[in-house]
Amino acid sequence: MADLPPYPPIDPTTFDLIIVGTGLSQSILGAAAASAGKSVLHLDPNPFYGSHSSSIPPTGFSSFLCPPELSTGDRLLTHRSVYSDVDIVPEACPEDSRKFILDVSGPRVLFCADKAIEIILRSGVNQYLEFKAIDELLIWDEGKLESVPDTRSKIFKDKKMRLQEKNLLMTFFKLVQQHAQEEKKISNDDLQRPFVDFLTESRLPERIKKIILYAIAMVDYDQDEKKFCKHILSTKDGIERLVLYNSSVSRFSNAPGAMIYPIYGQGELPQAFCRRAAVKGCIHVLRMPIIDLHVDESGQYRGVKLASDQDIYSDRLVLDPSYKIPSDMKKSNPRDSLSDHPENPNLTDSYTKVARAVCITGTSLRPDVSNVLVIFPPQSLFPQQATAVRALQIGGNMAICPPGMFVLYLSALCSEAVQGKESLQEAINALVNLGSDNTETSGSISDSTSDAKNAGARPVIWKAFYVQELVEGHYDAICSAPTPDGRLDYDNVILATIQLFENLYPEEKFFPETPAEDSDEDADANVNLEPES
Structure with a gap:
């Protein structure tokens, strides 16, 4: 390709794992594999990190959402955009457009007690990140x-609730806390029922039910329309979401609420994991598409051909979700989708x-x-x-x-x-x-x-x-990572990535070491992610 920079040949030419695309899932996977001692080559056809999880200026939005077709080799690796119905108004970018950094997969936040924070702390990438609170x-x-009356002080300041309603809500939140601390357990029968019914029987008024369901539990679908609802939230899942929200409030000294956002945008997250992977020996190459697959006589994957015409070989390959895996290289495994993770059966939507x-x-x-x-x-x-x-x-x-x-x-x-x-x-x-x-x-x-x-x-x-x-991750002869989903948090992406890692390396631990064991001395941004004492 004539527009490729004059990269020197990649050395070595054989790796344990090749990853294409630097989205959040791929970047976490690359850091985890490198931390487990695997040799990793991480490629991205874009000139920036992040892929579908990136933060880019307005000038780059149109070209990213509507990319040109990539030329491919004899095996015709199909590369397509996962975006459609793009409408940008005005087409001309605003003044000082370079001062804007826009998230491609927004809106996104991190809850202070969620799985993403756990992985950030366990992997040690918090040394490359800084956050501020959602006000x-x-x-x-x-x-x-x-x-939203999500704390005791806000409940009593709420002017729309009568005193009796405030007492009911406080009693309900106390029940949730007691269940989480195993002081007073909610019965198994209730836990299996629709959460909306449990709220109704708790005598909560309609406005408060709506707040709990959609603003705290972050439910997507209308829970009152059970006949047409795509996913009815169970009381068990609803209580777990409320416990997560409550655990997130004031967990960190710089975040009085439940949610935080990374300074410089969500695209900082995949960059931080890529930086962590680089410390552990991962090689990253941007502006480098793959154009072909190498297979042996039995049809098994053996390596890739880069757009620079270099051949690279590996035991495993994980593709960006915009690549379509050739159908003759897929297995007929009914559980090869990453949506089948036992901790989260609702990844498929x-x-x-x-x-x-x-x-x-x-x-x-x-x-x-x-x-x-x-x-x-x-x-x-x-x-x-x-x-x-x-x-x-x-x-x-x-x-x-x-x-x-x-x-x-x-x-x-x-x-x-x-x-x-x-x-x-x-x-x-x-x-x-x-x-x-x-x-x-x-x-x-x-x-x-x-x-x-x-x-x-x-x-x-x-x-x-x-x-x-919405493209699910896929584990097979060749793996693929998932696209960002429609949730506000990253829990589904984290779970899918963990499952992908466990399928690739069942004998290895996912980020086994503590962050203190080694760090990047050049890290210049330290996030305050220490819990309140």
Whole structure:
């Protein structure tokens, strides 16, 4: 390929593992394999780290979402984009566009007690990362943004709840805490029932049920529509999500709430794991696609041909989800999908797409905070809204945009692109129309087409809509990593990566060493991830 840089030949030419794509799953896998003593070659056709988990400037959005076709060799490795229905307005990027770093897979946060934090600490990559707290969690309720009463102090400050309702909610949260501490266990029969029914029998009012289901347990689907709901959350899973949320609140000294976000964007996470892998001997090469597979006479995988025309050999290969594995190299194993992890049977989702949107704005949703998560429960925007919409506003203090500017990420699971984009547009319209009638919010964001009606509001300066296909990871003769899913956290990605590692190396431990055993002396950013004493 004529546009490839003049890389010297890769030496050695044989590795235990070749990984293609530097998405979060592949980067964690590469760091784990290198930490287990495996020789790893990590390739990426992009000129930056992160792949589908990257953070890139607006100028690179269109080319990343709509990449040119890659030329392939005789075995015709099919490479396709997992994105469709891309709509960027305006096509011209905003001024100072290089000062913006936009997450491709947003909205995303990390809960302070979730699996991602556990892996970050166990692997030692926290020495390369820094986080800040999400300032506030809001829910869209009857046309207004309302604070979520997720702590004792917020419950008693909530003006919409009567005293009796506050006492009921406090009693319910106490029950959850007692169950987690095994002081008062919820019966097995109740744990197997739908969580929405358990909440109803706890005499919680509809508004509080909605808050618990969609803003704390982060459920995607309308739990009241059991006949049409794609996934009914059990009480067991619902309680576990509430315990996780409660355990996350104030766990770290720099995060009074439950959620944190990496400074410089979510793309810092795969870069940190790649850096950790490099310390353990992994070789990384960017701008380097693979164009062919090498197989022996029996059809077994043996290696790859790079776009530089060099042949590299390995025992194992893990592909980016945008590559389609040749059908004649797949096995007929009914449990070769990474969605079959015993800890998480719900990785597979009947909604096969996630609609995403990114907006650059000049006004915060709340005048006193920069980093805000907004939850739009199902049917809160319009009757046909089948899944929850999540909107995450990140401000300049996260170093992803200039001071005084904000980036708004939105997502919604969908089965059809038009369905998902409609939900996102309605959510943007709802935030646009926040105005004088909403006494809790001063200022609003408005679409550039409606400036005349919102003379006092700054417009949405730039926005991108796109639909991402949900692709599961796959373990077989050749493995593939999963795409980012539609969840707010990374738990599914972490579980799929752990399963992939265990399938590849069943005798090895996943990040066996403690972070203190070795560190990168050049690390210049240290995250405060020490629990409160």
